[in-house]
Amino acid sequence: MSVESFLTYIQHEKRYSPHTVLAYRTDLLHFAGFMAGTYEMQPEDARHVHIRDYMVRLMEEQIGANSIGRKLSSLRSFYKYLYRRKVIAASPMSMIKAPKVPERLPVFVDEERLNYLLDSGEFFDESFPSVRDKVVIEMLFGTGMRLAELLGLQAADIDFYEETVRVLGKRKKERIIPLPKQLVLQLKTYIELKSLQKFNNKSEGLFVTNKGAPVYPLFIYKIVNSYLTYISTQDKKSPHVLRHSYATSLLNRGADLNAIKELLGHASLAATQVYTHNSIERLKTIYKQAHPKA
Missing domain, CATH: 1.10.150.130 (Tyrosine recombinase, N-terminal domain)
Structure with missing residues (x-):
């Protein structure tokens, strides 16, 4: 067939x-x-x-x-x-021509809100599930990796000396992403805590469930959704929202578009350029709030 x-x-x-x-x-x-x-x-x-x-x-x-x-x-x-x-x-x-799709900007969470979630000390404790959940969110927001890429991570993919993570992206294309220093320390704590857990079946994957089984898409989605509920009222609260937040934060801080493209693992620059619209909208908002002629 x-x-x-x-x-x-x-x-x-x-x-x-x-x-x-x-x-x-x-x-x-x-x-x-x-x-x-x-x-x-x-x-x-x-x-x-x-x-x-x-x-x-x-x-x-x-x-x-x-x-x-x-x-x-x-x-x-x-x-x-x-x-x-x-x-x-x-x-x-x-x-054949496809029907015209109305343009939709990527949904992201404000950087200040995410920093409050991750750094305030109000939402995470020192238990294994809580430490894992925090590292999951830090990894998604701190690297911009896709959900499928996160699921495929192993401890060997983390280079603690270079402070990078090796990711296997779409079409088995490998890329290296820098890790924030704080995330490197959190990963060390998580891996050590994971080794102390008495799981019946130990998974080779970096992230595991409370029972030691490999994490799966819905499991990660529930983690992200539950914590983003504390800081966001928007409908979308998925792992991909954190990827959008990563790209938007980089662009707002002056990162080169081609560099963002490489970090995200996009095949073409066109896929990355959609984030410039978010920055333009942000500039418009600032202008309306601050300029006397707005």
Whole structure:
């Protein structure tokens, strides 16, 4: 089946992450179900009229523009793969345009609030779960790494002498991120405390649950969400918000955009430039508050 061969290709040759492969699988199987149920055809037999009909169906189901755009992106990659392997003569996506997505600025938490959460001494104690939770939040805010990157960390990835952490990012691309000195000390305390815990099963991962099992996405999300609730009323309180907060803080303090790109592990500068909008909005706010002609 062409869909399965494409998924094998992106998993083993392109080395996409399991999360990305799953997203492609979900999108392509959804489209395959539409083609089979509506036209009794295989996805590789689709023409642009079928793609447009699929878009209409998604809109009727009130699927958002972002989600439709992602599904179309999956289809575009799929048909590009089929075209390169001469399974099809032309891509049916060549005449398809994704619906316009309204621009949304990255959500971040103000630096002062995060510093209050982490440094005030009001929210964390010296127990293992509390120390771990604090280091998790410090790591996400202090390095800007992705949730998947945090989950894959091992103690060996921390270089205490150089004060850096080695991260395996998207498409298995490795990068080195500097660690704040305070976080280095906290990591040492956490690792020592972790070694003293009497777990039945010791995980090789850097971060573990209260019982010593490897942490998982929902576990980290709950940690971040619960603590951000103390300092933020915004709806989004996810690990990715801390990544946005890291990038925004760097930009506000004058960091070079290309340097931020490398620290975040972005493939292109376009992905990093979205943070400049937050800084512009911040400048506008300061201007309105401070300038006599505002």
